[in-house]
Amino acid sequence: MSKPPLTPLLDTVPTPDKLRALPAAALRQVADELRAETIDAVSVTGGHLGAGLGVVELTVALHYVFDTPRDRLIWDVGHQAYPHKILTGRRDRIRTLRQPGGLSGFTKRDESDYDPFGTAxxxxxxxxGLGMAVASDLSSDDNRVVAVIGDGSMSAGMAYEAMNNAGALGARLIVILNDNDMAIAPPTGAMSAYLARLVSSRTFLSLRDFGKQLARRLPKFMEIGAKRAEEFARGLAMGGTLFEELGFYYVGPIDGHNLDHLLPVLKNVRDAGHGPILVHVVTQKGKGYAPAEAAADKYHGVAKFDVITGKQAKPKANAPAYTRVFADSLIQHAAADDKVVAITAAMPSGTGLDQFGALFPDRTFDVGIAEQHAVTFAAGMATEGYKPFCAIYSTFLQRGYDQVVHDVALQKLPVRFPIDRAGLVGADGATHAGSFDLAFLGCLPHFVIMAPADEAELMHMVATSIAIDDRPSAFRFPRGEGVGVDLPLEGRPLEIGRGRIVREGSKIAILSLGTRLKAAIEAAETLDGYGLSTTVADARFMKPLDHDLIARLAREHEVLITIEEGSVGGFGSHVLQYLAEIGALDRGLKIRPMVLPDVFIDHGAPEAMYKAAGLDAAGIVRTAFAALGRAEALADASGLRA
Incomplete structure (x- = not known):
């Protein structure tokens, strides 16, 4: 185990006000020590590393130049904010990142005044940032607002909607484009840095504004010519025409690891008193840590690792991951059907579609961080007879909901939605939990919605969705390993809207949707030990419901418990609606829907989170005892949580 790094200068700057008291010449050492501290901290906890290493110098420069937290500093996504957290009074807790009760892996408003906006x-x-800047103007405040956004995040339409609005308003907003991959225009050393300092200076800004005012007083044909000449000249020197057309003043590109370049430019834009300004900063993801620089993903997300070797401590899987099972199954079907295509919104590896793309590059489409576009793009392909699989995490599918409703469901187009990261996701916490897809998809007409209990069922649901050619379908599955069942050679289409009985009983029925089935079986075995004969059923489908199965369970049992890895308004609500319609609730049936609690659940180990939510085997047992009024058994079962 490596020793913690020596950080004598960083030790003296627990907060940015202390940083600003240092001479500029000392910032290089602060950055080097901050990078070492970030590497060491993430080696203990795991988490996002590469992005943070890429913005170490930028983080130091921003907190040095701007009066944070009075000046608002917003980190887009937030996975690059670990160095920011170290500099803003949270260093003593940095080794609790993403741990139960510890720091969030993203920026979070209730964690620090230095996090003015929660992200993920x-x-x-x-x-x-534009909202904050306009609010500042309305309040006659003079604080600055700085938004740091990566080139990947700039692939989303929302960023351009905001820039278009900011340009129209002429708001005092500074956007830092952290270009760590796309390299819109590479920096050209000292001359580039000199030009960036020059064009960000108040003199140049004033001169340019004077030129614009003069051009407006010229005859129309001369005004157009002057404007084009100025754009052409600026384009030759540094590019940025797109941002200029959106109303931003463009500065850059500059080397994001050179403090001598960063500091004067940031000071100039801070003092400009100008409308919206975009500073184009080029950085290297994983900068300063050789294993990260050498890795294909630049150590974007890592498990605990050895600082010296970079080797990650990833445990050996006991069963294949659901994501891998999905990808392998889709590949198998695509080999036999050239109409099968795959779409991802900037998450090819996370959804397993990188494997699909390696074999079928012409049928794999990564549309960038643009979930809305991904959904409607898939809808367009479906109109032409293709079989699109639009693979989006549950938490990100929320961003394309209008398109799911209007462009897919309303038109009954057979778009298939593999929904990864369903349910609680562990260390990424509430921002990434797949809590709501059952509720927001379940209310849509025409949808077929499935949830596999294990990895073999997932294979069957891939096959089922391919066979559904007259309406949209979705199947959701969790992050992580399967339960270890034997896998079939290939998936087979299931009968739509038909569940299955897993074990027979007579007094209590547990109806599970998704991977809580294992916990349901464990609970049934415990209940049997108390003389409470228990049936367990796997619903398979949330929509359409298996009415015959539900009616039978209600008719033949005293208690019916539904369980799902989702919020209220999902599967259990649909079951209750149906039972009310057929009058089953009037006959004294005790029904208990088990769902995620009505709160946003912070990060932790997934099984511990389900336990705390009461969605483990012990929680099911307690629910059954409470429904029967078995107080003595409930007291006995209280120890089941331990």
Missing amino acids: HSSTSISA
């Missing part, structure tokens, strides 16, 4: 989904920073 991308491309929101410019909109939020």
Whole structure:
């Protein structure tokens, strides 16, 4: 185990006000020590590393130049904010990142005054920053607002909507484009840095504004010519025409790891008193840590690792991951059907579609961070007879909901939605939990909605969705490993709207949707030990419901418990609606829907989170005892939580 790094200068700057008291010449050492501290901290906890290493110098420069937290600093997504957290009074807790009760892996408003806006989904920073800037103007305040956004996040339409609005309003907003991959225009050393300092200076800004005012007083044909000449000249020097057309003053590109370049430019834009300004900063993801620089993903997300070797401590899987099972199954079907295509919104590896793309590059489409576009793009392909699988995490599918409703469901187009990261996701916490898809999809006409109990069932649901050619379908599955069942050679289409009985009983029925089935079976075995004969059923489908199965369970049992990995308004609500319609509730049936609690659940280990939510085997047992009024048994069962 490596020793913690020596950080004598960083030790003296627990907060940005202390940083601003240092001479500029000392900032290089602060940055080097901050990078070492970030690497060491993430080696203990795991988390997002590469993005944070890429913005170490930028983080130091921003807190040095701007009066944070009075000046608002917003990090888009927030996975690059670990160095920011170290500098803003949270260093003593940095080794609790993403741990139960510890620091969030993203920025969070109730964690620090230095986090003015909570993030975790991308491309929101410019909109939020514009709102803050306009509010500041309305209040006659003079604080600055800075939004740092990566080039990947700039692939989302929301970023351009915000920039278009900011340009029209002429708001005092500074956007830092952190270009760590796309390299819109590479920096050209000292000359580029000199030009960036020059064009960001108050003199140049004033001169340019004077030129614009003069051009407006010229005859129309001369005004147009002058404007084009100025744009052409600026384009030759540094690019940025797109941002200029959106109403931003463009500065850059500049080297994001050179403090001598960063500091004067940031000071200039801070003092400009101008409308919206975009500073184009080029950085290297994983900068300063050789294993990260050498890795294909630049150590974007890592498990605990050895600082010296970079080797990650990833446990050996006991069963294949659901994501891998989905990808392998889709590949198998695509080999036999050239109409099968795959679409992802900037998450090819997370959804398993990188494997699909390696074999079928012409049938794989990564549309960038643009979930709305991904959904309607899939709808367009479906109109032409293709079989699109639009693979989006549950938490991100929320961003394309209008398109799911209007462009897919309303038109009954057979778009298939593999929904990864369903339910609680562990260390990423509430922002990434797949809590709501059952509720927001279940209310839509025409949808077929499935949830596999294990990895073999997932294979069957891939096959089922391919066979559904007259309406949209979705199947949701969790992050992580399967339960270890034997896998079939290939998936087979299931009968639509038909569940299955897993074990027979007579007094209590547990109806599970999704991977809580294992907990349901464990609970049934415990209940049998108390003399409470228990049936367990796997619903398979939330929509359409298996009415025959539900009616039978209600008719033949005293208690019916439904359980799902989702919020209120999902599967259990649909079951209750049906039972009310057939009058089953009038006959004394005790029904208990078990769902995620009506709160946003912070990060932790997934099984511990389900236990705390009461959705484990012990929680099911307690629910059954409470429904029967078995107080003595309930007291006995209280120890089941331990």
